[in-house]
Amino acid sequence: MNNKTSIKNAFYAQSGGVTAVINASACGVIETARKHKNKIGKVYAGKNGILGALNEELIDTDLETDKQISLLKQTPGGAFGSARYKLKGFEENQKEYIRLIEVFKAHNIGYFFYNGGGDSMDTALKVSEMGQQMNFPITAIGIPKTVDNDLPITDTCPGFGSVAKYIAVSTQEASLDVLSMAETSTKVFILEVMGRHAGWIAAASGLIANNIKEPPHIILFPEIPFDKKDFLKHVDRSVKNNGYCVIVASEGTRYKNGKFLADAGTVDSFGHKQLGGVAPRVAGIINKKLGYKYHWAVSDYLQRSARHISSQVDLDQAYAVGKAAVEFATSGENSIMPVIVRKKSKPYSWEIGKVELSKVANVEKKMPKNFISKDGFGITQSCKNYLRPLIQGEAKVPFEEGVIQTASLKHKLVKKKLKKFKV
Amino acid sequence: MNNKTSIKNAFYAQSGGVTAVINASACGVIETARKHKNKIGKVYAGKNGILGALNEELIDTDLETDKQISLLKQTPGGAFGSARYKLKGFEENQKEYIRLIEVFKAHNIGYFFYNGGGDSMDTALKVSEMGQQMNFPITAIGIPKTVDNDLPITDTCPGFGSVAKYIAVSTQEASLDVLSMAETSTKVFILEVMGRHAGWIAAASGLIANNIKEPPHIILFPEIPFDKKDFLKHVDRSVKNNGYCVIVASEGTRYKNGKFLADAGTVDSFGHKQLGGVAPRVAGIINKKLGYKYHWAVSDYLQRSARHISSQVDLDQAYAVGKAAVEFATSGENSIMPVIVRKKSKPYSWEIGKVELSKVANVEKKMPKNFISKDGFGITQSCKNYLRPLIQGEAKVPFEEGVIQTASLKHKLVKKKLKKFKV
Secondary structure, eight states: OOOTTEEEEEEEEEOSSSSSSSHHHHHHHHHHHTTTTTEEEEEEEEEEHHHHHHHHHHEEEEOHHHHEEEEEEESSTTOOOOOOOOEEEEETHHHHHHHHHHHHHHHTEEEEEESSSSSHHHHHHHHHHHHHHHHHEEEEEEEOOOTOOOOOOSOOOTTHHHHHHHHHHHHHHHHHHHHHTTTOOOOOEEEEEEOSSSHHHHHHGGGGOOSSSOOOOOOEEEOOOOOHHHHHHHHHHHHHHHSOOEEEEEOOOBBSSSHHHHHHHHTTTTTOOOOOOOHHHHHHHHHHHHOOOOOEEEEEEHHHHOOGGHHHHHHHHHHHHHHHHHHHHHTOOEEEHHHEEEEETTEEEEEEEEEEEHHHTTTTOOOOOOGTTTTTSBBHHHHHHHGGGGGBBBBOOOOOOOOEEOOOOOOOOOOSSSSSOOO | OOTTTTTTEEEEEEEOOOOSSHHHHHHHHHHHHOOTTTEEEEEEEEEETHHHHHHHHHEEEEOOOHHHHHHGGGGOOOOOOOOOOOOOOOTHHHHHHHHHHHHHHHHHEEEEEEEESSSHHHHHHHHHHHHHHHTTOOOEEEEEEOOTOSSSSSSTTHHHHHHHHHHHHHHHHHHHHHHHTTSSOOOEEEOOOSSSSOOOHHHHHGOOOOOSSOOOOOETTSSSBBBBHHHHHHHHHHHHSSSOOEEEEEEEBBBBTBGGGGGGBBBBBTTTBBOOOHHHHHHHHHHHHHHHOEEEEOHHHHHHOGGGGHHHHOOOOOOOOHHHHHHHTTTTTOSSSEEEEEETTEEEEEEEEEEHHHTTTTTTOEEEEEEEEGSSBBOOOOHHHHHHHGSSBBOOHHHEEEOOOOOOOOBBBBBOOOOOOOO
């Protein structure tokens, strides 16, 4: 770093699908940066993620009070706006990277904090490389975030523990409901959860079962090809033995040929293709063959935004990776991502480590084979030992007028200095 | 009451769809009965509701510890099993009523506490009348319960406040999620909620909006015929003005001709009729005409079993009506239902009153016209003033291993004395 201009501003952006605790990472970044005024000037947050940098729409977080920044810890969603916008490779699209560096130059930005998943880690890495190439060094630090829990190396991804807790508790509660209705009414209940490629979220529902008689009786993983006959046999057996059957289905549940159950070619009465959930599809399969009365739920965004039932461990880790990102950056690290390192499972203890961005960029972690039970419909004790600590503790959130109290930010943009850029 | 046998046993049963707090009413009944040993002997709970009486399957709650009975306050679902089983009218089916009285006679049951909605109040009334007719007087007391909030006279129905809080908070959280994604991804979010005939639950989502720019931007009520053109205009305007549109749809949303949106004749690729939710249907309508990217959620049983986010007011009222039922019964009242009487809205204060069963049996309360805004897509200030108190307070629930701690009952049945009865 150049000594003459040793105080640089920082750019922070949220990327991809948001979580119940991504703003806790933002809080960790901003609060920690405020403690390192000798190295970091202002923290600019990208309005709608990386688009904020490309469009030179920089939110001046210095204008937000300490109180409001602290409230970020209890505010779900992405407080500055996120973006599903992946920068293309260097070869195809150098101009976006060049634009980023130009905006960073114009606003004296020397730190790039990118809060996202595997794709975002790839972007952060490229930004760092481009800075070198353009002779404007950028300290690029990735901050892990994904409800999918699919980043490698880190013990877990902030955001996952809270959705896992939501799914475990919701499955527990709904199962008690179904159980009480089963004699004369609903016998099968299907809860659809997120997870297109990996079954981590669905797996979390398995934490409430102590044996095969207890719900959820069936978990459907994207990793296990859906075998209709075997599945129906299990459903029928559960209803006959237990009186009811609770099923938790990953949205990415697919047939052996790779076709998603949710893309089963359903059409409405006008012949238009319906984009359906996997839950109604599974319900239809059961009803047609077994005739049991069913109910189904699709938790969708509710599961990943449910800050009112966030895991304390998850919230702590989300904050910690944001804080660590700034501390790593100010102590001269570059092109890394803070990770959660599990020291012990019982009782759970963890610390912050780091990994090079190149090791996590575009790498996807699936569930290990020994985490799924032999019949393919449940989780093993190893999986429980891994998951259990992540849903511990209920992160408090103050309520106001019966609903949760959230941050209310000014979102004031910094004055633009450059010409408009066409994204 | 005959003085020689002044101590009678009580029969308690849960009826219809369960709630997050119906067991708090059970707790109120049992704990209060335990304090009136001079009048009430044992409390028998019907296994699977009224079926428990017909089948002579009586759970002896005396064998449950005080601790477990107390844990009922934090256990969702129906702890003794509920039933969707409506006794037919006298003329059609006297033998079921006669059987009930026979079972009550055999087990010295002098009190009948029936915890349900309008249908159940009718049953309770008939049981009381039949007892008179058969010269075996039964004190029949109804205990209000329904998430639909559709019982008349009472200020609200225990169970409703908690689902209202769940829907308000979930809409708040998911809206923050959608808002942060809207620039590059999801612009429309649809949450389907319960309410086939009345829009009370959907209305609760309106508590989070302070003005028309704030979510939910559109609420669909069963009371207001769905006008596709007008609806699409509102969706489009919200996306254009606010960047996104959050819609909360009652499951009972219907066209002017009375046809439910959810029964829109969708068929799968094999030509089989699909039983669809209203949320995917609404999503399809929007996608076809406006092309906006959408997400949808169906909360189904999750909303009514979510004990982790129950309203304290609701929990208190659920307990209070159970307690009051026993107190009314032991002080000689008969054929009544305890009701919640609102004394004041700001701050909310209420007390327990009573109403004759004949006044509530089979009566359904819909939303008053002045609770729905003129355009038909929102709620009025009067509605907010009514609803706001009902979602106040967060009823604590202890967690264990990351999920909620619930009662674990023995469910031991009393020895049968009668011949089998064919239900």
